[in-house]
Amino acid sequence: MTSRLVIFTLILFLGTAPFSVFGQEGAIRLINPSFEDYPRAERVPHGWRDCGFPGESAPDTHPSGAFDVIKYPSDGNTYLGMVVRDNDTWERVSQQLSTPIQAETCYSFSINLSRSELYVSASRETGTRANYVQPIKLVIWGGDGYCEKRERLGESPLVANTSWKPYAFKFEPKLTHTHITLEAFYKTPVLFPYNGNILIDKASDIVPMPCDEAPVLAKLPEVEFTTPQDAPVITKNRQFALKADIRNIDEKLAVTFKVNGRLNNNFTFNGRTGKLTAKATNLKKGNNRVVIQATNKAGTTEDSAIIIYEPEEAIAYQEPPKQPQSYSTPVQPKVIPSNPPKKRAQIEGLSRAEITKGQIIKISSLSFRMNDSTITQSAATSLDNIYNFLKENKEIVIEVGGHTSGLCDDFYCNQLSTARAKAVTSYLQQKGIQQRRLSYKGYGKSKPIASNNTTGGRRKNQRVEIKILSTDG
Numbered sequence: 394m395t396s397r398l399v400i401f402t403l404i405l406f407l408g409t410a411p412f413s414v415f416g417q418e419g420a421i422r423l424i425n426p427s428f429e430d431y432p433r434a435e436r437v438p439h440g441w442r443d444c445g446f447p448g449e450s451a452p453d454t455h456p457s458g459a460f461d462v463i464k465y466p467s468d469g470n471t472y473l474g475m476v477v478r479d480n481d482t483w484e485r486v487s488q489q490l491s492t493p494i495q496a497e498t499c500y501s502f503s504i505n506l507s508r509s510e511l512y513v514s515a516s517r518e519t520g521t522r523a524n525y526v527q528p529i530k531l532v533i534w535g536g537d538g539y540c541e542k543r544e545r546l547g548e549s550p551l552v553a554n555t556s557w558k559p560y561a562f563k564f565e566p567k568l569t570h571t572h573i574t575l576e577a578f579y580k581t582p583v584l585f586p587y588n589g590n591i592l593i594d595k596a597s598d599i600v601p602m603p604c605d606e607a608p609v610l611a612k613l614p615e616v617e618f619t620t621p622q623d624a625p626v627i628t629k630n631r632q633f634a635l636k637a638d639i640r641n642i643d644e645k646l647a648v649t650f651k652v653n654g655r656l657n658n659n660f661t662f663n664g665r666t667g668k669l670t671a672k673a674t675n676l677k678k679g680n681n682r683v684v685i686q687a688t689n690k691a692g693t694t695e696d697s698a699i700i701i702y703e704p705e706e707a708i709a710y711q712e713p714p715k716q717p718q719s720y721s722t723p724v725q726p727k728v729i730p731s732n733p734p735k736k737r738a739q740i741e742g743l744s745r746a747e748i749t750k751g752q753i754i755k756i757s758s759l760s761f762r763m764n765d766s767t768i769t770q771s772a773a774t775s776l777d778n779i780y781n782f783l784k785e786n787k788e789i790v791i792e793v794g795g796h797t798s799g800l801c802d803d804f805y806c807n808q809l810s811t812a813r814a815k816a817v818t819s820y821l822q823q824k825g826i827q828q829r830r831l832s833y834k835g836y837g838k839s840k841p842i843a844s845n846n847t848t849g850g851r852r853k854n855q856r857v858e859i860k861i862l863s864t865d866g
Contacts (some may be wrong), residue, residue, distance in 0.1 A: 410721075418691050421599035421600075422575075425440035427595050428471055432454050432471050434458075436453070442486060444484060445482075449478070451670065452474060452577075453473070456470060456800050458802065460525075464507065468505065473486065473592070474512070474590060475575075475593065477525075477529050477578060478586065478588045480517035480518055483576065483579070487540045493570060494564065494571075494573075499565050501564075502533075502547065502596070503596070503608070505560070507594075508526070508554060509526070509807075510530060511526070513590075528551040528552055529551065529589035530549045530579070531578075533575060533727060536571075543575075544568050563602070567593075586639055613685035619821070621698055623761055627701045627771055628702055628703070632674040633676065634671075634858065636669065639687050652676075652681060653682055662837065669683070679702065690745070703712065738782040741754050741755070741757065749861065750861055750864050751859070752861045754858070755858050758775045759772050791859050791862060792833065793821075793834075793860075794857065795810030796854060798838065801849050806837035807837035812835070842852045851858050
C-alpha cells in the first residue's frame with residue numbers, strides 16, 4: 394500500500410475457580426504483544442514477521458500518518474494494521490512462540506480489535522483511490538514454522554466496531570505448534586474479494602485453562618465525565634469543578650487525575666457509588682486538558698476533556714489627576730464618570746493599535762472535533778470575539794488559515810484544514826462581515842510549529858490562525 398492521537402485497555406483473561414489451579418503457570422508469552430515500534434507504513438512491528446503475498450506491501454505500524462489512519466492505540470504507543478484487497482490478497486504476520494502450544498491442551502487468549510473509519514489507498518483492481526473499510530475478521534493459525542497454517546486455532550466474528558474492543562478466544566489444538574500466525578481475512582464464504590481493514594493491539598499471554606470452561610474477560614473500568622458533558626467547555630475562572638462516574642473500581646488509589654499532564658490529588662472518590670468529584674486549579678489561559686484514569690486487574694481506561702480558560706479582561710481606567718489643594722479653595726469631592734470608557738474589542742488579547750499588516754495570530758481557544766469541520770458552540774463563542782473585532786475595525790482584511798498535525802496524508806490534511814478555514818469564514822460572513830474582507834486557505838501539515846512526535850506538539854499544530862492582509866481596507 395502507499396502512504397496516514399488518547400484508549401485505554403490492557404486486557405488479561407481471568408477465569409473462575411479453576412484458574413486458581415492453573416494460575417499463570419505454563420503461560421506462553423508473545424514477543425511484543427502490544428505491537429510497539431516506530432510508526433511507519435508497510436513495516437510490521439519488531440518481533441513479528443510479514444507473511445504477505447509476493448509483490449504486495451507489508452502490514453503497517455500505526456498511527457504512522459499513512460492511509461488516513463489516526464486512531465489512538467488501546468495500549469502503548471502503536472498498533473498493527475492489516476488489510477484484505479480486491480485482488481484476492483490479504484495480510485498476515487507470524488512469530489515463534491516462547492514455548493509450544495501443546496496438543497490436547499486448552500488455552501485462553503484475548504486481543505484488542507477495531508476497524509478504522511478511514512484506510513485510504515489505491516484499489517488493486519482499478520488503480521483508483523479507494524477506502525479499505527469493509528469489516529473483516531481475524532483468523533489465528535498454529536504451525537511448525539513462520540507463516541505456516543497447519544491448524545486453525547481461533548477466528549473472530551467480523552470486526553465492525555470502530556472503537557477498541559477485547560475479543561476472547563479458546564484454543565483447543567489437536568496438534569502441537571511452535572509458531573502462531575495472525576491473519577486478516579474476508580467474510581466467509583468469500584463471494585468476491587473486497588477492500589477491508591482490521592486494527593490489532595494488546596494481545597494477552599496464551600494461558601492454559603480447563604477444557605470444560607469458557608474464557609471470561611474481566612470487566613474493564615468504565616470512566617465517563619458527567620461535568621462537563623460536552624467538551625471543550627469555556628470558563629472565566631482559573632479553576633473548574635469536575636464530576637465523573639467510574640465503575641468496576643472500589644478505591645481511590647486505583648484512580649488518577651491529571652491536569653495538563655500533571656498529577657493532581659485534589660479529588661474525592663466514593664467506591665460504593667462510583668462518584669468522583671475533582672477541581673482543576675491554576676488553569677492556564679487557553680486550552681487545558683484534564684484526564685481521569687482508572688485501573689483494575691483487567692486494565693486501564695480513561696476519559697478526557699478540554700477546559701478553555703478565558704479570563705475576564707480588566708478595563709483600564711485612569712482616575713483624573715488630583716487638583717492642587719489650597720486653603721482658599723475648598724476640596725472638591727471626587728467625581729466618578731457615570732459612563733466609563735467602553736471596552737474595545739480585541740483578538741487574542743491584542744488591541745487594534747497592536748495589529749499590523751502581515752501579522753499572524755493563533756486562535757488558541759478555537760477547536761474542532763476530530764476529523765470534523767463543524768462549528769461547535771465553544772468555537773462559536775471564540776468566533777464571536779473575532780466578529781466583534783472585525784465589526785469594530787472595518788478597515789481590517791483577514792485570511793483564515795487552517796492547519797493540521799502530521800497524522801494524515803497530504804490530501805486529507807489539506808482537505809480537512811481547508812474545510813475548517815472555510816467554516817470559520819462562512820460563520821463570520823453569515824454574522825455580517827463583508828465577503829471582500831475575508832479569505833481562507835488550508836495549509837494542511839505544511840507549517841508545523843511544534844514536533845508531531847508528541848501529543849502536545851500535535852495539539853499545537855492542529856490550529857486556526859488569522860493573518861492580517863490589510864489594515865486600510
